[in-house]
């Protein structure tokens with residue numbers, strides 16, 4: 092009794108001591124583990140190459156990782172579950188129940204080693220294998236202990252799912268191929284998502300013997316090994332009997348292929364930009380991409396005969412702004428003609444391709460509508476006197492024609508009215524980053540391509556035309572940030588631009604009849620840069636916007652290059668590919684709510700007056716578009732034989748006169764008709780007996796320009812003196828600094844040599860009406 096008590100006290104003491112010691116030891120262990128874990132932490136970052144996916148998740152490009160391995164990331168969900176089951180069954184049946192080390196497997200392996208006197212696998216858990224694959228070490232017992240510690244660490248840091256995912260991404264498949272993803276893409280030309288049971292089995296047995304079971308080489312050996320394991324998986328209830336039988340006879344015929352390079356230019360751009368992302372999802376439609384690439388390649392080959400070697404094209408889905416095709420050059424692998432250059436990102440002169448936006452803004456400002464007549468006459472925009480592409484001037488022309496024929500003077504004049512700053516700010520808001528960089532250097536010449544923009548930026552602008560004038564950034568991958576929508580021009584003026592650009596009666600339709608007969612129903616605009624270096628053609632309908640550029644990356648021009656002849660046929664071909672059959676369904680643009688039709692005078696495009704004998708329909712935006720009344724004719728009182736006209740003061744009271752309308756042209760147009768010797772009916776001179784001669788407009792000095800500074804190179808430099816006069820004037824008199832210098836017939840020109848400094852220039856017409864200006868000469 093006494094003894095028992097004593098014993099029980101002793102046992103109690105011992106137990107307490109033992110618990111204390113064990114607790115202490117555990118704490119020490121935990122502390123040691125904590126310190127070591129802190130000093131040598133996991134993870135070791137897994138370096139993946141990058142994979143690019145098409146819109147339907149096919150691999151369309153990939154890069155090697157930083158160790159030059161094809162190690163491509165795949166999540167567990169992306170992999171066929173049978174493959175995962177096979178791997179777990181084969182490598183680590185207790186994976187979900189251990190903490191990195193499987194004691195049962197170790198004991199089994201220990202006895203196996205003694206029994207067979209050689210090392211067999213089996214003791215290594217998946218966690219330990221991950222450790223070994225990430226930090227390869229010589230196989231010693233010491234390293235094995237390190238490995239176990241590391242595996243335990245791994246388990247403390249990651250979930251089972253994450254560890255399994257690491258494993259399937261780093262297991263070796265021979266050569267520089269690692270992970271299930273790279274293996275299936277390179278050997279089976281597909282994603283690991285759907286594998287046949289035979290494939291799932293084959294892929295599960297390679298990683299342990301990547302050298303002896305070399306994929307694509309030891310086919311027979313692989314078949315026999317596979318069938319052995321199929322039996323085991325059948326035993327393990329992973330597959331049923333039917334599956335086993337059919338899998339065993341499935342032939343293995345593997346060929347290592349290279350990673351697809353379907354969008355090399357875009358791949359390069361996206362992998363550089365999102366260098367940390369193992370997976371990049373694009374919106375590329377493989378079918379369209381391949382067809383477009385083929386068209387561009389073949390087309391560029393044809394252009395070689397006119398000295399053009401490069402071409403690029405991009406296709407946007409207007410509903411989503413997704414880039415569905417991206418062809419940066421005629422051929423990425425064309426070393427002879429710098430195929431690696433990305434023509435979609437190259438900054439080049441846009442030629443006339445920005446003109447639609449200029450007129451669109453003009454429609455919104457209200458000072459023009461499609462039928463408004465504007466001047467196409469030689470004009471000096473302050474030391475800037477552009478010519479048209481054919482060096483001809485058309486006098487008076489509708490906005491519609493000016494844009495359709497891509498005339499330069501009307502576009503520059505419209506831009507001048509809008510303001511260069513306003514215009515460039517619009518471009519910047521519409522994604523033209525290149526314009527933001529050049530903004531301070533840009534002038535009116537930007538209307539004709541005096542700036543550098545990219546094909547991507549231009550196509551983005553036209554995609555806005557395809558979306559009621561609303562800009563939104565283009566999407567090349569799911570990582571791209573969406574910009575806020577920006578209304579560049581109103582839906583109404585956007586529609587007016589569309590109507591002009593979709594009109595088939597255009598001079599920039601390619602000459603080839605095959606092209607025009609079968610022209611797709613699109614709106615498009617061409618552009619040819621100065622020096623004939625760049626041919627552009629950008630087109631859109633409601634669904635797609637396509638941008639095409641042709642030229643030379645080395646910046647050489649070609650005398651035969653034009654936007655219409657060189658780039659448009661390719662644009663049309665690409666559109667035809669998007670709509671392969673005549674009956675392919677196309678969406679139509681709706682007419683915006685606030686766009687209406689009205690009758691205007693055909694001579695001016697203004698609201699008709701009673702004397703306007705001919706009217707036409709024109710689109711307009713109520714409360715925005717101009718409501719100016721037409722004044723294209725002016726009523727004159729003339730004598731019966733039409734030899735002179737009367738004013739209100741000298742009109743004979745007894746009658747004997749008649750009324751007649753004469754054209755009332757803008758002064759610049761009258762001057763142009765005179766210069767070009769274009770006949771037009773003018774009212775007869777004023778009644779010579781009239782005492783009230785000083786009436787009507789004084790001359791306007793149009794050259795030089797009031798207040799401007801002129802730079803002359805030497806003393807022989809002369810400036811032209813020019814004045815716009817009323818219709819009844821024959822002669823004008825020039826004075827410089829109040830000194831008479833010349834009497835000039837209004838139809839002839841006159842030049843004068845100015846002194847340096849401030850100069851006063853006066854002009855008096857033969858009716859005594861005077862005007863004056865000041866200029867500075869340096």
Ligand SMILES: [Zn+2]
Pocket residue numbers: 692693694695699700702703704721722723724
């Ligand atoms: Zn009229």
Ligand SMILES: [Zn+2]
Pocket residue numbers: 737738739740741742777778781782783
């Ligand atoms: Zn009179």
